[in-house]
Every structure is written in C-alpha cells, then in structure tokens.
Amino acid sequence: MYANFQQHLEAEISEIVNAGLYKTERIITSAQSAEIKVNNTQEVLNFCANNYLGLADNPELIAAAKSALDTHGYGMSSVRFICGTQDLHKQLERAISDFFGTEDAILYAACFDANGGVFEPLLSENDAVISDTLNHASIIDGVRLCKAVRYRYENANMADLETQLQKSQEQRFRLIVTDGVFSMDGNVAPLDKIYALAEKYNAMIMVDESHSAGVVGKNGGGVTERFNLRGKIEIITGTLGKAFGGAVGGFTTGKREIIELLRQRSRPYLFSNSIPPMIAAAGIKTFEIIRQSNVLQDKLHSNTDYFVSKMKLAGFDIKPTESAICAVMLYDAKLSQTMARLLLDEGIYVTGFYFPVVPKGQARIRVQLSAAHQVTHLDKCIAAFTKVGKELGVIGK
Ligand SMILES: *Cc1c(COP(=O)(O)O)cnc(C)c1O
Numbered sequence: 001m002y003a004n005f006q007q008h009l010e011a012e013i014s015e016i017v018n019a020g021l022y023k024t025e026r027i028i029t030s031a032q033s034a035e036i037k038v039n040n041t042q043e044v045l046n047f048c049a050n051n052y053l054g055l056a057d058n059p060e061l062i063a064a065a066k067s068a069l070d071t072h073g074y075g076m077s078s079v080r081f082i083c084g085t086q087d088l089h090k091q092l093e094r095a096i097s098d099f100f101g102t103e104d105a106i107l108y109a110a111c112f113d114a115n116g117g118v119f120e121p122l123l124s125e126n127d128a129v130i131s132d133t134l135n136h137a138s139i140i141d142g143v144r145l146c147k148a149v150r151y152r153y154e155n156a157n158m159a160d161l162e163t164q165l166q167k168s169q170e171q172r173f174r175l176i177v178t179d180g181v182f183s184m185d186g187n188v189a190p191l192d193k194i195y196a197l198a199e200k201y202n203a204m205i206m207v208d209e210s211h212s213a214g215v216v217g218k219n220g221g222g223v224t225e226r227f228n229l230r231g232k233i234e235i236i237t238g239t240l241g242k243a244f245g246g247a248v249g250g251f252t253t254g255k256r257e258i259i260e261l262l263r264q265r266s267r268p269y270l271f272s273n274s275i276p277p278m279i280a281a282a283g284i285k286t287f288e289i290i291r292q293s294n295v296l297q298d299k300l301h302s303n304t305d306y307f308v309s310k311m312k313l314a315g316f317d318i319k320p321t322e323s324a325i326c327a328v329m330l331y332d333a334k335l336s337q338t339m340a341r342l343l344l345d346e347g348i349y350v351t352g353f354y355f356p357v358v359p360k361g362q363a364r365i366r367v368q369l370s371a372a373h374q375v376t377h378l379d380k381c382i383a384a385f386t387k388v389g390k391e392l393g394v395i396g397k
Contacts, residue, residue, distance in 0.1 A: 054372025214243025
C-alpha cells in the first residue's frame with residue numbers, strides 16, 4: 001500500500017517545490033541571541049526571532065531552570081489533573097494573572113493549544129465567534145473545533161466588525177476574537193474601538209497577546225495595557241515562546257469562571273502533559289524580571305523607534321507599525337527572496353515573506369527588533385539594507 005501513497009506524497013512535495021514554496025531550515029549552532037552562528041561557520045545578526053526582550057539566553061532564566069532541575073526534577077509524566085501540578089505551575093499561573101491584571105490563568109504546552117482549547121468548552125451552536133481575518137492559524141483551528149456560528153471581519157476594520165455584530169444579533173453569547181499584534185504587518189488591533197463596539201452590542205472579547213505581550217505598552221502589558229483595558233477583557237491568550245523567554249508554553253488568562261471551566265473541559269489541558277518544572281521556574285523568573293524594571297521594554301521600544309525611523313530616512317517603504325515588527329515592503333516575491341539572500345551574505349539574518357503567507361503582490365522582508373540588539377547591530381543592519389537596497393534598485397542611489 002505504501003508504494004502508492006509514497007508516489008502521491010512525492011507528487012505533493014514536488015508541487016510545493018515547483019511553486020517555490022518549499023521551506024528549508026537553517027541550522028543554528030549557538031544559543032538564540034542577537035549574534036548567532038548559522039550553518040556552523042557564518043556569524044550573523046539575527047533579526048527574525050521572536051526574542052523581543054532578549055531573554056532567550058538570559059543567565060537568570062538559565063539559572064532558574066537549572067535550579068528547578070535539581071529541586072523539582074526533569075519531567076512531570078502526567079497531565080495537570082492527575083499528578084502533574086507542582087507548586088511551580090501554580091506560581092507561574094499566579095505570576096501571569098498578576099502581570100495582566102486578570103483573575104486567573106491556566107497553562108498549556110503552547111499557545112497553539114491554548115487557542116485550540118478555548119472555544120469548544122465555552123461556546124455552543126447558540127453562540128457566535130466573530131474573528132479578524134488575519135488571526136493566527138491556531139485561532140482559526142480552535143474556532144473550527146467549536147460549534148458556534150462563525151463570522152469574520154476584515155483586518156482591524158471596525159465598520160465590518162460592526163456589520164458582523166449586527167448580523168449575529170440572534171446568537172446568545174458572542175465573542176470577538178483578535179490578535180493583539182498582527183504578525184505580518186506589525187499593526188496593533190484597535191482594541192479601544194473593539195471594546196466600544198463590544199459594549200454597544202453586548203459582546204465579549206478575546207485577545208491573543210502572543211506578539212504583543214512584553215512588547216506593546218509601557219510595561220509590556222500588551223494591547224490591553226496600551227488601550228487602558230487591563231482587567232476588562234474576558235479572555236487573553238499568550239505564549240511563553242516569544243518575548244517571555246522563548247522556550248515553550250502557552251496560557252489563557254482572564255475571568256475566573258472562564259478559567260475554571262477550561263480546567264474542567266479544555267481538551268489540550270486535560271489530555272496533554274504538564275510543562276516541565278524548569279520551564280515553569282524560568283517563567284516565574286521572567287515575570288519577576290520584567291515587573292521589577294522596564295529596562296528591557298524601554299530598550300526594545302527605543303531600538304524599534306530608531307530602526308524604523310532610520311529605515312524610512314533611507315527611503316524604504318515601511319508598513320505602519322506599533323510593535324517590534326517592521327515590514328519592509330518590496331511587493332515582488334522574487335525580490336524578497338533575493339534581498340534576504342544578499343542580506344544574509346552581509347551578515348543580516350532576515351526572512352522574506354510572499355504569497356500565500358501575505359497577500360499576492362505584497363511581498364516583504366519582516367524585521368523583528370529585540371532588546372538584545374545594540375545600536376551597533378541596528379546600524380549594521382540598516383547599512384546592509386541600504387547597500388543591498390541600492391544594488392537591487394529598491395531605493396534610489
Ligand atoms: C506564535 C503565536 C501563537 C503560537 O504560540 P506557541 O506558543 O508557539 O504555540 C499563537 N498565536 C499567535 C498570535 C502567535 O503569534
């Protein structure tokens with residue numbers, strides 16, 4: 001039987017290759033950081049990690065993880081409700097809800113699981129989910145798993161959201177769902193306006209703060225902080241895999257009863273292993289560090305402002321951003337790949353994105369800033385962009 005299936009798979013793979021969509025992986029042989037070693041030899045500056053606060057190789061996090069290995073062991077070999085809950089898991093959940101100003105929090109193995117397990121236990125066929133079209137894949141999958149009626153609105157388009165709210169008036173409970181920051185453009189969800197519409201139409205809100213937590217807002221509290229809505233949003237999901245240390249793990253935080261019901265019914269929580277104690281311990285340390293001071297948040301914000309303004313001055317077309325994501329617009333798919341390759345030769349590691357990851361004719365290079373970057377790193381990156389940009393005719397000579 002496999003011979004036929006193998007042929008079928010080989011055909012599918014060739015199709016991906018022929019469409020120019022085959023993804024390869026570069027091998028990093030150092031820790032994740034601003035300066036990394038790629039393919040064993042090349043030293044490059046990393047501008048494509050979600051390491052927003054530069055915590056991925058932070059010595060305090062590493063020490064906390066090592067110490068937890070000694071005190072709490074390596075793995076839990078259990079889900080939370082059987083025998084997989086340690087004091088560290090409860091402390092981390094408390095740290096998360098304190099940070100976001102929410103009532104409780106529940107941990108998952110990843111934010112993909114948090115989003116996969118949030119809709120189905122809470123909403124039924126009498127209810128509605130109203131989702132931004134650019135929401136993350138895990139939200140789309142999570143919504144598919146629940147029976148609620150689905151409505152979609154154009155990215156951050158409040159007129160369309162209002163239309164969908166009007167269309168869904170009949171449904172019992174309605175949940176508006178949005179990413180906090182949209183990963184391809186770096187724009188922030190207009191949560192103040194979403195909140196006003198939710199009030200007007202008696203709907204609830206869920207925000208996925210994966211790209212915004214640690215990044216947006218003076219203290220890094222995400223878009224809920226940015227729009228003064230701390231404690232007012234019913235559901236927030238997020239990841240420990242980006243700004244918060246970059247290892248692994250996700251969470252849902254918000255209203256007490258919502259979290260309580262998720263602990264009873266959310267399938268990725270009930271049927272998947274607890275996060276390892278060292279991850280929980282490093283997570284606790286992460287929140288300690290970013291609550292003690294704003295040094296990292298401030299550095300990220302100043303790095304982003306510096307980079308974006310210098311790139312605009314150099315003549316690049318930059319998407320309006322309010323996050324640590326800077327989309328350098330090139331429009332042409334092939335150009336985005338050529339430019340990323342030439343930048344790598346200059347020691348700058350960035351990724352070019354094109355259809356279907358972004359709309360047709362909207363190819364770009366996405367630069368991600370980090371508190372780990374020094375100004376010298378930013379200058380080197382801007383100089384490389386300028387050199388390659390001139391060579392390729394992206395900007396004037
Ligand atoms: C990265 C991301 C996720 C997935 O997070 P993991 O913890 O890596 O599974 C979910 N939602 C959004 C918006 C993201 O950007």
